[in-house]
Amino acid sequence: MKQKRLFYGKTKGKSTVGNRLFIEEEKTQMDHGKTLGGMFETFFRAKGLEGLRPRTLKEHRVTFKYFLSFLEKKYPDIKYADEVTTENIRDYVYYMSKEKNLWDDHPKESCQFKTDKKGLSPFTVNIRLRTLKCFFKISL
Template structure:
């Protein structure tokens, strides 16, 4: 009599099989239901509100592409997702940076779905970045900063506040989201430092930013002006509510037009400009990296691409020939 041998238990899967063993509940999940679970997971990670908003907003663009409806599990395919990527690049003509930002959040979602066993295909592995042109620094010249500030009417509270924000951002190199999250208690005027809380930074790491004496005096005056609002946040609307970054962006557009600039100044341009001037004035790239809150020097590299006029100035100061012959 032949003995029947059994090497695997019934219902027990190999590790490679168990990941994608489909229960009835999983098989019935739709794209939207998967994303709801994904967002619960992301919130449990303690992501910043802005990051969570990006995941929601970018998922909305995908839903718009499929017509606003929903998809069953077997309808979520690599072909569909790659078609969406093609649509963004060729039909919508979106900038490569915008496409890559949306792909990044989508890739994270699809990877999570695959790892959880909600989808069988590792679609995220096929979702490659769009090639971007070499970064070119977008900054404004010092005379343009002065022109921008000159058209701001200090008699109006909202414009006075915007002036304080502009100078604070140029001095500290904060992101606009970080700047508008600063609370009054975070401003240390005794030591001329602004403390950023970990929950308010993009990297989720706290950092302390030095401020100049000029900026410290300006902030002291502004804080006295806004004391009667009795709000913990530093930068407030005319009726004492925390300022929205969209409102500040619109005001920058208005000031750019008033000043007759040939470009529209954005909050990120202030960060770029402050970074470039920091280096041109003798700051080193390692301290700049720490101030900007970058985890790698590669990220800081984008902030040190000089314009031709800046290159000429730097070359004149550090030319080997000028050094040898003491040309002044």
């Protein structure tokens, strides 16, 4: 005659703890397939829904294009947002402050003057960093 077990212990049932994904793990698994440009489009739509003014949205797009241009020149292997490191951002700040020619990458060709002046003003560098801070804060 079989006896019923009254105490099952800790191993009763399916083990699901090992199969659980935490929010951070789910987010990295879903978002790693998106490129920086794709992540920016998601960020851009979210900012549009928040009610930012069209000019602010336009400046976010232009500023992010400057950053992508820098990454393509200096770090061509970086394709995803989670691959960007603090060191990459520091290099970008140094580039803007000390190395960048004043009128390079300007959208209007008529504004491209011949000058040897290097480095953007600290005000311009901070404006460009503001967009990146906001983007990486939301995206990662």
